[in-house]
Amino acid sequence: MTAHAPLPPAPPIGVLVELTHRCPLGCAYCSNPLALERPAAEIDTQTWARVFSEAAALGALHVHLSGGEPTARRDIAAITRAAAEAGLYTNLITSGVGVSEKLWGELVASGLDHAQLSFQGTDKATNDRYGHYEGAWEKKRAFAAMVTNAGLPLTINAVIHRGNLHQVGAFIELALELGARRLEVAHTQYYGWALANRAALMPPKAEVMDAIALVEAARPRLSGQLVIDMVVPDYYARYPKPCAGGWGRVAINISPSGKALPCHAAESIPGLEFWNVKDHSLAEIWRDSPAFRAFRGTDWMREPCRSCERREIDWGGCRCQALALAGDAAATDPACHKSPHHAGIEAMAAAEAKTGPSAIRWRSYKEKVEA
Amino acid sequence: MSIAPTDRPRLPRGVKLRHDDVRGRWTLLAPERIFEVDATAAAVLGLCDGERDLGAIVADLAARYNAPPEVIEKDVVKMLDDLKAKRVLET
Numbered sequence: 001m002t003a004h005a006p007l008p009p010a011p012p013i014g015v016l017v018e019l020t021h022r023c024p025l026g027c028a029y030c031s032n033p034l035a036l037e038r039p040a041a042e043i044d045t046q047t048w049a050r051v052f053s054e055a056a057a058l059g060a061l062h063v064h065l066s067g068g069e070p071t072a073r074r075d076i077a078a079i080t081r082a083a084a085e086a087g088l089y090t091n092l093i094t095s096g097v098g099v100s101e102k103l104w105g106e107l108v109a110s111g112l113d114h115a116q117l118s119f120q121g122t123d124k125a126t127n128d129r130y131g132h133y134e135g136a137w138e139k140k141r142a143f144a145a146m147v148t149n150a151g152l153p154l155t156i157n158a159v160i161h162r163g164n165l166h167q168v169g170a171f172i173e174l175a176l177e178l179g180a181r182r183l184e185v186a187h188t189q190y191y192g193w194a195l196a197n198r199a200a201l202m203p204p205k206a207e208v209m210d211a212i213a214l215v216e217a218a219r220p221r222l223s224g225q226l227v228i229d230m231v232v233p234d235y236y237a238r239y240p241k242p243c244a245g246g247w248g249r250v251a252i253n254i255s256p257s258g259k260a261l262p263c264h265a266a267e268s269i270p271g272l273e274f275w276n277v278k279d280h281s282l283a284e285i286w287r288d289s290p291a292f293r294a295f296r297g298t299d300w301m302r303e304p305c306r307s308c309e310r311r312e313i314d315w316g317g318c319r320c321q322a323l324a325l326a327g328d329a330a331a332t333d334p335a336c337h338k339s340p341h342h343a344g345i346e347a348m349a350a351a352e353a354k355t356g357p358s359a360i361r362w363r364s365y366k367e368k369v370e371a
Numbered sequence: 372m373s374i375a376p377t378d379r380p381r382l383p384r385g386v387k388l389r390h391d392d393v394r395g396r397w398t399l400l401a402p403e404r405i406f407e408v409d410a411t412a413a414a415v416l417g418l419c420d421g422e423r424d425l426g427a428i429v430a431d432l433a434a435r436y437n438a439p440p441e442v443i444e445k446d447v448v449k450m451l452d453d454l455k456a457k458r459v460l461e462t
Contacts, residue, residue, distance in 0.1 A: 011393055013405065059393035061405055089387065089400040114385045114402040153385035153402050181385075181458045182402055223456045229403065 008287050009296060011059025013250040015088075015282075016066055016264070017048065019079065020256050023069040024097045026132030026362035027120065029159055029194035029201060031264050032068065036365055041257040045075045047278060049082035051254065054282035056086040060252070066093040068256070077106040084111025091116060093157075096143030097136050104146045115147045116155040116184070121163075122170035130163055132362045141178070148179040155182040160211065160233075161201035162353060168211040172218050175226055183226055185215055187233035189241075191265040191320055193363050199356030202349050205236045234335035235349040239310065240317025241335070247319060248296035252286065260285045262292055265320040269329045295319050300330055304338040374425055374451050378462035381421030386459045388416050401459045411436075415447055419460065425451075 021036040052063060063083045070076055071094055083090045091114045092107065099107075117140060120130035124137040147154040156175040160168060168185060175183040187208065190198050215230050222228065234241055244251045244263040253261040258277040266272060273290040286292060294300070298311050305316045316322075317333020325334040326341050334341035374380060382388065387400045388408070397413035399406040408416065414435070418428045429447055433440040454460035 057393075059391070061389075061391065061398065061400055062403075087389075091402065113387070113400075116402070151384045153383070155402055184403075224458065227458050 009248060009292075012055075012252050012286060013060065013245075014062035014064060015051075015055045015060045015252045015254065016064040017051070017254045018066055018068060018256050018264070019048070019070045019073050019076070021068040022072040023067055023095065023363070024072075024133055025069070025095050025118075025120075025136065026364055027118075027130065027159070027193070028132075028197040028360045028362055029161060029188045030363040031189075031192060031194075032363070033192050033265070033267055034196065036068075036363075037256045038365075039256075042073070043256070043258040043278065045078050045082070047258065048079050049086075051258075051277050051282060052083045052086035052088055055252070056088055058283050058286060061089055062091060063088040064091045064093055069095050069098065071099050071103060071107075077103070077110045080107055080112050081110035084113075089113050094118070094143070095131070095136070096140040097133060098139075099143055099146070101146065104143075104150070108150050108152065112152065114153045114155065115143075116157050117144055117147070118157045118159070119171070119174065120159070122167040122174045126164055126167065130161075144178040144180070153182070154178065154180045155184060156180045157184045157186060159186050159188055160203070161188045162203040162356075163201070165203045165207050165211055169214055169218075172215075172222070172226070172228065176222075181227065183228045184231070185211075185228060186231040189231065189234070191268065191324070193361070195324060196361050199352040200358055200360050202235070202352040202356060203233070204353040205346075205350060208233055208236055234317075234321075234333075235345055237335055238337050239335075240314050240321075240333035242313065242315045243318030243321070243333075246296075246315035247294070248286070248292040249315065252282065260289065260292075262295070263318075263320065266291060268320050269323050295330070302330060302332075305332050308338065374448055374455065374462055376426040376429075377424050379421050379424050380419040380428070380451055380455075380460055380462050382416065382419060382459070383461045388413065399454075399459060401457075404457075404459070406454075406459070412450060415450060419451070 121127035275289040323329040332339040397408040
């Protein structure tokens with residue numbers, strides 16, 4: 001008898017690259033880790049170019065150029081060109097702050113396919129408050145105009161929390177006014193900065209349900225004009241989200257220093273060994289790195305996940321959330337109603353929505369708390 | 372509104388028909404979306420160049436597949452209407 005090697009995993013669909021953790025904004029729900037990586041640790045243009053070639057050869061189709069603010073890198077046009085030349089569909093995920101007309105022209109000439117622009121509110125006061133940047137509103141609107149004038153598809157991304165939940169309808173109007181083809185209504189997911197600020201951000205359940213209904217009613221009306229994608233707040237959900245589409249199943253996230261992660265928050269799980277793109281090819285990392293193998297598939301699952309009829313739909317939910325809320329990364333995500341912790345977290349969310357403080361810890365390399 | 376015989380469908384900027392060599396199939400790449408496309412659909416999209424109108428596209432396909440134009444038209448209109456609703460095809 002000879003042992004058979006396990007089948008190699010199916011190839012990833014997309015790679016999200018955090019090119020830098022530098023960012024002019026200070027959003028309280030930033031998906032970057034609390035321990036932001038320093039600029040000196042960022043990998044260079046040539047290394048990114050190699051990673052893009054490896055990603056395309058491995059089967060990735062989309063690359064998301066993210067951060068921090070990706071355009072804070074002086075070589076962003078060269079990085080974009082390298083990704084486009086590798087044959088990847090290039091998506092720039094940006095705050096729109098700090099992108100000059102000249103730089104935008106270079107990005108378009110480099111083969112950029114799509115821009116996703118964040119807004120923190122639908123009026124200047126709300127937007128600039130939650131982006132923690134005075135004057136962001138005007139810069140974002142100017143950026144949106146540059147994108148549509150160039151004929152590129154524009155997505156507006158709106159992260160939703162207690163402070164702007166009442167603006168979901170206005171976000172739809174804003175996206176239409178700016179000529180976006182797509183709108184993301186992304187209810188805050190509580191990791192990293194958002195977890196640290198959860199009590200200040202958590203919205204009440206009834207208002208969340210109203211906002212979801214509003215989007216669902218708008219979708220058929222706007223068919224052919226605006227695509228609206230929605231990420232629902234999972235503390236109030238019945239089933240968990242299949243985080244990152246299932247661990248090590250469709251996506252790779254790469255940090256500014258080159259660490260390859262199964263999801264952007266994976267470093268919050270102690271004991272995982274992450275490989276760096278400086279030391280390994282992306283194919284090796286995808287197939288063999290301990291972090292990607294740790295929770296891939298269903299073998300790691302315990303009950304109630306193991307025998308659940310949705311185990312290959314939800315993939316057990318989110319490992320980082322299981323750790324954060326149940327104290328065990330291999331537990332069922334407490335967002336699932338089958339988790340023994342589910343009722344507790346919904347009650348906690350409801351309490352925070354009602355009585356949580358308004359003091360926010362703005363994202364920063366420095367520690368800073370302000371009302 | 373359904374696509375008309377004189378409309379000239381095209382893929383807008385940011386929407387790309389690509390052969391996915393790793394998986395051995397055609398795909399339509401769009402913002403945050405990947406549509407799997409079978410060989411027939413890829414042939415239809417290959418003709419959506421903004422120059423040909425729907426009538427010309429149907430005639431071309433009818434000749435290529437040796438099928439009645441009215442059958443082809445029905446399928447093509449359904450497919451293109453669906454892609455238009457998803458904001459990945461323009462006329």
